[in-house]
Amino acid sequence: MPSKSEKNLAIAFAAESKAAARNSAFAQKAEKDGYPQIARLFRAVADAESVHARRYLLLMRGKIGATEENLEAAFQNEIKANVDEYPPLIKDAMEEGLKQVERAFSQSRDVENTHAELYKKAMNDMLSDRQTEYYVCQVCGYIAEDSPPENCPVCGAVKGKFKKVG
Ligand SMILES: [Fe+2]
Numbered sequence: 001m002p003s004k005s006e007k008n009l010a011i012a013f014a015a016e017s018k019a020a021a022r023n024s025a026f027a028q029k030a031e032k033d034g035y036p037q038i039a040r041l042f043r044a045v046a047d048a049e050s051v052h053a054r055r056y057l058l059l060m061r062g063k064i065g066a067t068e069e070n071l072e073a074a075f076q077n078e079i080k081a082n083v084d085e086y087p088p089l090i091k092d093a094m095e096e097g098l099k100q101v102e103r104a105f106s107q108s109r110d111v112e113n114t115h116a117e118l119y120k121k122a123m124n125d126m127l128s129d130r131q132t133e134y135y136v137c138q139v140c141g142y143i144a145e146d147s148p149p150e151n152c153p154v155c156g157a158v159k160g161k162f163k164k165v166g
């Protein structure tokens, strides 16, 4: 693919992914503020932006690989975030005295490592018929299997902050 469009697809993928995340956050707030219809709209648009992002990803890669490869790629991405990407961000936040930002980055860094472990485990028992429910901490993104813990091991959030995702 010519390099301009290759770069533009990457830019559009990042922008649409961001828009999806932003709209989801707006939807949660609308729900809380008592506007369920507006919340539905934000969720619908968030989903539509995800459609755009997926489309660009497909165009960049030609196709999405097999699940074994995707597990390996997802695993590597988590390790990269944990080892390479978050540490300099944490350092900057620390130097600038931004405690909340530093905490958010540090917790994300720790959580990425636990995501990597979940992928590793999944790679090892891909063919087993183990059924697991996942519960995601809505504060830090830590994922618990089978049941939510009393407190999040990464950020300390209470059980009620875990959302079942499956
Ligand atoms: Fe992650």
Ligand SMILES: [Fe+2]
Pocket (backbone or CB within 6 Å): 137, 138, 139, 140, 141, 142, 152, 153, 154, 155, 156, 157
């Ligand atoms: Fe947490």
